[in-house]
Amino acid sequence: MNTKANFSYHKLPYRYINSFVDGKWGEGELSEDERIILNESACVLHYCQVVFEGLKAFKTIDGRIVCFRPDMNKKRLESSCKQMNMPIFPKEKFLAAVEQVVKANKEYIPSFEEGGSLYIRPIMYGTTPTMGVKSAKEFEIRFFAVSVGNYFDANKTARLRVSDVDRAAPKGTGNIKAGLNYAMSLSNITDAHNKGFNENLYLDPKERKYVEETGGANIFFIKDNKVIFPYSESILPSITKMSTMYIAKEILHLEIEERKVTFQEIENFDECALCGTASTITPVGLIDDHGHQIIFSNDVIGPITSLLLKTLKDIQHGIIPAPKGWLYEIK
Ligand code: PLP
Ligand code: COI
Helix, strand or coil: CCHHHHCCCCCCCCCCEEEEEECEECCCCCCCCCCCHHHHHHHHHHHHEEECCCCCEECCCCCCCCEEEEHHHHHHHHHHHHCCCCCCCHHHHHCCCHHHHHHHHHHHHCCCCCCCEEEEEEEEEEEEECCCCCCCCCEEEEEEEEEECCCCCCCCCCCEEEEECCCCCCCCCCCCEEEHHCCCCCHHHHHHHHHHEEEEECCCCCCCEEEEEEEEEEEEEEEEEEEEECCCCCCCCHHHHHHHHHHHHHHCCCEEEECCCECCHHHCCCCEEEEEEEEEEEEEEEEEECEEECCCCCCCHHHHHHHHHHHHHHHHHCCCCCCCCCEEEEE
8 A cells, every 4th residue: 555645636426416495405416527616705705604524435355335434424514514503414315425425436445455445525515695794594515535545654653743823712613623623724734844744733722731633633642551532622523533432442441531631741641643534543753842842753653553543444444343333334
């Protein structure tokens, strides 16, 4: 498998589209058109009324196609929609849309031997022309897909820097997958990349004392074989994190903690990793706090991180049995 970062847009043949008009969703259909036609005053363009999701389909070792926990993405989309005054997309329609897109693009799912996956990106946006600040009444949802490999270079550990700006307000939208959380991070990630870092590590926006997450993934730590997951109401509830917590506790029988983690204490931790659908589990090599570097490892994955990553991947590829309901088979 290509170990370099490989997470970019390319047009695949089919995407699923459905519209919300007069208070209800339509039937929805597959389309070969990757373009969106919008009114110049569509609410999404001015007021960022857009939420999205990200999930993966894999080829298993025995050649089946499985989606990893799509029901959890559906649930999180629902909470994003509620907070953004957007309509709920029903569960049956969500799963049917995933199924249709995966099936229609199935020749683009990397083989088990290649590694990689088909990444499915559902996005919902407000299309109504608005001038005053108010919610759209009409919406569109699309599920498109791309073939992906690693989000970060798999031969290197990630380099993070402590951010000087916040990604979310204390009672804001940090806990949902809304485009606006990413819009504010774009100049910050550009600056981080220019300075040789892979990601920004955000601290809590109220006291700047606790560890939150990075721009595109949750974070966790290991100390004396215990896996420690930072808790915060302003981070995205990561499905990979919930899965990793389960794997650590129920499969590997490791001690876990989910709690507030001060930035100060991480100096004493043994391993550090990011977790997310795109980034899977990515070992973190160092965190730079304005020139003071906390070093976890130098391009070597720590033993517990390695075990967690292997177990997660083995589940996703059908090498070891998945906990009930984790794999949604697409026939
Ligand atoms: N945090 C942020 C800000 C993200 O964008 C993502 C990616 O989805 C995650 C965490 C990880 O969440 P998940 O594991 O559900 O993909
Ligand atoms: C994901 O992991 O699915 C995301 O949406 C994160 C993004 C940075 C690619």
